[in-house]
Amino acid sequence: MQPLRFSFSDLIAGYVTYFDRAKACFGLQTSHGHDYDVYLTNNTYGQIVRNLGWPWHTANLGEMLSSGQYLYVYGIYYPQGDDYRFEAKSFVFPGTTPDTYNHEEPDWWINQIQAIADHYMHWQFDYPNQPIDYANYRTILHLAGGKKGDFLQETDTISRLVYGLSSAYLLTGKDYFLDAAEKGTEYLRRHMRFYDADEDLIYWYHGIQVMGKREQKLLTSEFGDDHDSIPAYEQIYALAGPIQTFRATGDPRILHDAEKTIELFDKFYIDREQGGYFSHLDPITLDPRADSLGNNRARKNWNSVGDHAPAYLINLWLATGEQKYADFLEYTFDTIVRHFPDYENSPFVQERFYEDWSHDTTWGWQQNRAVVGHNLKIAWNLMRMHSLKPKEDYVALARKIAELMPSVGSDQQRGGWYDVVERLLDEGEEIHRFVWHDRKAWWQQEQAILAYLILHGVLKDGSYQKHAREAASFYNAFQLDHDDGGVYFNVLANGLPYLMGNERLKGSHSMSGYHSMELCYLAAVYTNLLITKQPMDLHFRPRPDANRVLRVQPDILPPGSVRLESVTIDGQAYQNFDAEGLSVTLPESDTPLRVKVRLVPMPVMG
Amino acid sequence: MEIQTQQVDAIEVVTVQGDIDSKTAPAFQEALLPFYASNDDLVLNMSQVTFMSSAGLRVLLSVYRQASQASTRLVLVGLSEELQDTMSATGFLEHFETYTTLDEGIAAIKQKA
Numbered sequence: 001m002q003p004l005r006f007s008f009s010d011l012i013a014g015y016v017t018y019f020d021r022a023k024a025c026f027g028l029q030t031s032h033g034h035d036y037d038v039y040l041t042n043n044t045y046g047q048i049v050r051n052l053g054w055p056w057h058t059a060n061l062g063e064m065l066s067s068g069q070y071l072y073v074y075g076i077y078y079p080q081g082d083d084y085r086f087e088a089k090s091f092v093f094p095g096t097t098p099d100t101y102n103h104e105e106p107d108w109w110i111n112q113i114q115a116i117a118d119h120y121m122h123w124q125f126d127y128p129n130q131p132i133d134y135a136n137y138r139t140i141l142h143l144a145g146g147k148k149g150d151f152l153q154e155t156d157t158i159s160r161l162v163y164g165l166s167s168a169y170l171l172t173g174k175d176y177f178l179d180a181a182e183k184g185t186e187y188l189r190r191h192m193r194f195y196d197a198d199e200d201l202i203y204w205y206h207g208i209q210v211m212g213k214r215e216q217k218l219l220t221s222e223f224g225d226d227h228d229s230i231p232a233y234e235q236i237y238a239l240a241g242p243i244q245t246f247r248a249t250g251d252p253r254i255l256h257d258a259e260k261t262i263e264l265f266d267k268f269y270i271d272r273e274q275g276g277y278f279s280h281l282d283p284i285t286l287d288p289r290a291d292s293l294g295n296n297r298a299r300k301n302w303n304s305v306g307d308h309a310p311a312y313l314i315n316l317w318l319a320t321g322e323q324k325y326a327d328f329l330e331y332t333f334d335t336i337v338r339h340f341p342d343y344e345n346s347p348f349v350q351e352r353f354y355e356d357w358s359h360d361t362t363w364g365w366q367q368n369r370a371v372v373g374h375n376l377k378i379a380w381n382l383m384r385m386h387s388l389k390p391k392e393d394y395v396a397l398a399r400k401i402a403e404l405m406p407s408v409g410s411d412q413q414r415g416g417w418y419d420v421v422e423r424l425l426d427e428g429e430e431i432h433r434f435v436w437h438d439r440k441a442w443w444q445q446e447q448a449i450l451a452y453l454i455l456h457g458v459l460k461d462g463s464y465q466k467h468a469r470e471a472a473s474f475y476n477a478f479q480l481d482h483d484d485g486g487v488y489f490n491v492l493a494n495g496l497p498y499l500m501g502n503e504r505l506k507g508s509h510s511m512s513g514y515h516s517m518e519l520c521y522l523a524a525v526y527t528n529l530l531i532t533k534q535p536m537d538l539h540f541r542p543r544p545d546a547n548r549v550l551r552v553q554p555d556i557l558p559p560g561s562v563r564l565e566s567v568t569i570d571g572q573a574y575q576n577f578d579a580e581g582l583s584v585t586l587p588e589s590d591t592p593l594r595v596k597v598r599l600v601p602m603p604v605m606g
Numbered sequence: 607m608e609i610q611t612q613q614v615d616a617i618e619v620v621t622v623q624g625d626i627d628s629k630t631a632p633a634f635q636e637a638l639l640p641f642y643a644s645n646d647d648l649v650l651n652m653s654q655v656t657f658m659s660s661a662g663l664r665v666l667l668s669v670y671r672q673a674s675q676a677s678t679r680l681v682l683v684g685l686s687e688e689l690q691d692t693m694s695a696t697g698f699l700e701h702f703e704t705y706t707t708l709d710e711g712i713a714a715i716k717q718k719a
Contacts (some may be wrong), residue, residue, distance in 0.1 A: 194696055196660040209674075216674055217698050219667040284664050286629050493663070 005547045009076045011472070011494040012086070013415035019065040026065045028073065031470055032412035037075055038088045046071075046091030049102050051440065051477050051559030052115035059093050068098035070469070072415065072477055072495065094473035104527055106534040110171045112480075113520035117168035117177055119162060119485035120147060120513045123506065125303060127178070132180045134158065134187035134384030135210070141507025143499060143567060144484040146464075152222070154207040155192040155238050157512040158184055162241025170227075170425055170554075171521060173596060181245045185254060191215065193257065196247045201267065202260035204238035222282045223509070227362055228282040229293055232269050232304035235261060239312035240514070248539070249592070250546025253447045258316060262328070269304065269381055274356055276335050279304040289355075295363055298355040302374050306336050309381045310518075317388070318553050326388060336378060337393045346423040347404040349375055369435050370423045372409035375401050376447035383454040384556040395459075402455050406467060408432050410448070414476035416440040417448045439490040439498050443515040445475040450522050457530025458558055472523065481506075487516045524527055525554045529562050533601040540595040542586055552597045553582040565600045569593050609637045617712050620657045621651040626662030634691075635665045642672040653684025663696055670702065679703065679718070683711035 017027035017035065024040040046059035064071075076090040095101045102108060121127040123145030124137050139157050141147040162184035169178035171340050171414050192205045199519040209216040220228050239258055246254040268286045279301045282290030289298045309332055317325040340349040348370030352360040361368035380403040386394040409432075410417045421432040452468035455461065478495035479487045489503040489511055502508050528534040542550050551562065564582050567574045570593060577584040577597075584595060607630035608623040618641060626634050641648050650669075654656075666682075673680040682704045685693070693699035705711040 076674065197692070198659045198661070214701060216701060217667060218671060220671075283668060284635055284661060285628065286661075310666075430701060531709065576622075 003079075003082070005079045005546040007076055007078050009089070009494070009555070010315075011072055011074050011076065012038070013072050013413070014070070016065050016067055016069040016071065018028065018067065021062070024396070028071075028084045030413055031410075031415070031466075033408070033412070038075065039085060040449050041087050041089075042365075043171055044088045044090065045518055046093060048093045048096060049473070050482070051102070051108060051111050051476070051483065052480050053111070058095075061364075063090065064093055064096065066098060070098070070473060072100075074494065085368070092477040094469070094477065101473060101474050103523070104469075104532055106528055106532070106536070109520040109524035109527070109595035113164075113168045113517050114172050114174070115522075116486055116513060116516050116520070117165055117172075117174075119506075120164065121176065121180060123147075124161070127176065127180070132176075132183050133443045134184055135186075137161075137187075139207075139509060139512070140163075141505055143481075143504050143506060144196070144389055145506055150266075153191075154209055154509060155188060155209055156234050157205050157236050157239075157507070157509065158188055158192070160190070160514030161512045163244045164513035166241065167242035169248055170244075170538050171524060171538070173537075173594075175541070178245070178248055178541055181241065182249065182251075185242045185251070188238065188497055189253065189257065191217075191535075192238065193262075194219070195540070198265065199263075199469045202257055203262040203264050205260070206230075206234060210443050211473065213224060220477055226280060226438070228283065229296055230278055230283050231280050231296075232265070233279070234308065235264060235269075236307050236311045239316075243312040243315045243319070243520065248541055248548065250542040252545055252547075255320070257304040257592045258312065265308075271300070271355065276300045276339070276353075276357070276550070277304045277354075279307075294455050299363065300353040300355070300357070301363075302340075302351040302371075303340075306332060306374075306378065306381070308332055309385070310377065314381075314384060314556060319551055320547075321551055323602060329385055330389055333382060333391075333394060336382075337391075340378065341397060342423075343400070346370070347408045348372075348421075348423045349378060349401075350423075356547065365435075368423050369420050370432075371444075372405065372418050372442070373444035373447040375405055375409065376417070376444070376451040378449060379405075380454055383451075383458055387458065387558045389604040398451075398455065399459075402451060402464060402467070405448075410467075410471075411440070411493060413436075414495065415470055416478070416491070416493070416495070417444045417471065417474075419444055419490075435539060438493045439503075440449045440478075440493065441490050442475070442479050442487045442494075442511075445471060445479060446515045446519040449519060450526070453523060453526040462479050473568060475519075522555060525557075529554065529557065529599060529601045533603075535565065535598055535600045538597050538599065540597070541592045542595065544589055548586045548588070550584040550595060552584060552595075552599070554599060561602055562599050563600045563602055568596045607634065609634070611637075612663075613716040614708070615716065616710055617646075617649060617715055618646045618700075619649045619708065619712070620649055621654065622653040625657040626655060626665070627657065627659040631659070631661035631665050634662065635668065638665070639671050642676060643671075645676050647679040647681075647715050648673065649681045649683060649708065649715065651683050651708050652689060652709075653686075653708070655684075655686070655689060658689055658692060660696075663698075664672050666693075666702070667698065679715055681705060681711045681715060683708050701704065 002303035014028040014030040019026040026037045047261040048057040048059050072090045072092040074090045125132045138147045140150040162181045165177045166181040195205050206221045242254045278288035279299045280296035282292050342350040350359050354365050381400040382398040386436040390431040420435040448471040452464045478491045486506045487495045490498040528536045564579045567577045610621045
């Protein structure tokens with residue numbers, strides 16, 4: 001093939017190696033070690049990364065191009081001789097010096113969650129102009145938050161928004177976030193919950209179709225992947241928001257709903273002979289092996305086996321400390337460790353299985369393809385579990401994923417993480433093929449950030465710190481929508497927002513404020529308490545009927561890594577707490593209590 | 607469980623007798639399948655149903671959804687107090703069109719036809 005002889009624009013992410021002022025040129029080395037000479041022009045400009053709601057902050061290029069500085073430069077390649085000359089047009093700097101990353105500031109993620117949550121409150125409920133009313137909730141939101149006129153309210157997207165709003169409350173203590181989360185939880189209970197009196201368990205409708213004051217309940221999924229079935233995925237995510245709310249309020253009705261939904265998993269989804277959980281049930285017989293399920297008959301997948309943990313189960317354990325939930329978690333992760341690795345064939349885990357755990361490489365869109373973020377999600381959650389029940393297998397698999405993924409799942413030229421790729425290379429191929437595109441979805445970035453943050457936070461490995469910084473820098477540089485609020489669904493490989501079709505939306509079946517706010521909550525926890533060692537405040541509002549032992553552990557962290565330093569209740573200092581056990585013994589009260597706790601990292605890990 | 611179908615004044619009527627439980631629910635659903643395809647309005651006479659489990663409720667939801675998608679009407683008649691309580695407890699009784707007697711159900715469909 002002849003060399004390309006045309007100009008084109010692109011992004012480079014890398015570390016400054018030299019700066020020659022006289023030539024207006026500097027060296028840039030990418031994450032995977034490729035060197036570039038980058039030329040400045042009279043019109044080159046730069047900014048320092050800014051959080052949502054922050055003003056533009058111009059970068060002083062002359063001062064900031066110091067050796068070791070990480071940056072993004074967007075520019076144009078011009079053919080010149082036998083090579084190309086890259087001329088810079090614009091920069092984004094993640095911090096003002098090589099050692100500072102703005103997203104590691106103690107309140108960065110807290111400010112971000114407040115901004116995102118405020119936007120969703122405005123978009124969905126016109127808050128504070130109108131009272132919070134979930135009858136007005138709509139799944140589809142335009143780029144700028146406007147409603148599109150759809151009338152479907154999906155259970156799991158409402159639950160996901162509730163999760164985000166509860167998380168926003170835990171970090172900020174703003175009552176209106178928790179008010180909205182509690183109303184959303186109540187709405188789910190009243191409209192989306194099916195109590196099966198015969199089996200004494202609960203399952204959740206797919207959603208409701210709202211038609212004026214009438215509503216049509218939809219028991220089975222409306223989506224092509226899961227049509228006419230009850231997918232485990234939807235039942236799992238129905239619990240996400242309520243359980244995060246339960247952490248803050250201790251509402252015993254939520255616990256009851258969760259217990260009865262878990263009984264559904266343990267009675268109908270579980271495979272007691274060969275292990276794991278089936279992915280779909282027939283809606284009439286609740287049989288995972290019903291012929292009516294078609295290509296979902298007797299199948300297991302990442303969602304049905306693994307998504308329990310991040311969606312609700314870890315949070316349920318954090319809130320209750322119940323051994324049975326720790327056991328469920330252990331079962332989940334042991335199942336993943338046993339069945340998902342497939343490293344003799346692919347650097348990616350296997351995600352879909354038949355009943356006997358043989359590999360299903362024919363299912364729907366997935367075929368023999370990998371979701372990069374699912375690999376990272378496994379690594380992240382294995383590291384959480386390792387702090388609850390340490391196992392070498394957990395750490396080994398997390399490390400394996402962390403070491404393999406950058407070269408096969410990330411863009412080491414421009415930064416950021418890809419979406420869905422082929423698990424196998426064909427003959428002559430050097431890069432795993434992108435199934436649909438080389439765009440970068442917000443939630444995949446989240447998985448990378450959290451995986452490498454917790455890996456570094458627990459294992460103190462500089463390479464994990466590098467990947468965490470690079471992933472978080474990309475997300476904050478390109479995924480935030482400074483014009484309309486919230487985050488972009490997808491950006492192009494070069495970081496520019498992709499605003500077509502569903503990927504233009506701020507609310508959809510895929511996006512409702514969950515991943516963006518989950519990221520803020522946990523990135524704040526891991527960064528402050530495990531990495532930069534900063535104190536952190538969390539907020540709770542236990543109800544009068546809540547258990548009087550309030551557990552305030554922010555996430556599953558290494559034992560002894562965090563201590564509860566102080567507590568206030570309704571603004572007054574309060575002493576009845578267990579500093580090492582991370583719990584507060586609450587006084588009896590006829591009204592909800594506002595509990596603020598200060599957590600401090602311990603200098604030496606236990 | 608037994609199922610009888612008939613036409614009354616050119617309106618399809620399905621009458622169910624006995625228990626609708628996890629064993630009989632698949633047959634209940636199977637018997638109703640032809641009516642989804644035919645796009646006919648349907649009166650479901652439940653006056654001789656002695657018991658309906660959650661599996662039966664799930665069939666009703668499925669039937670209701672199919673009828674909505676086909677823009678046909680589904681009318682339930684003869685719901686016992688116990689059945690009404692069961693449906694009410696699960697939160698979807700109010701979303702069905704219900705009448706006390708078969709004649710009322712047929713009249714309602716004819717009136718709005």
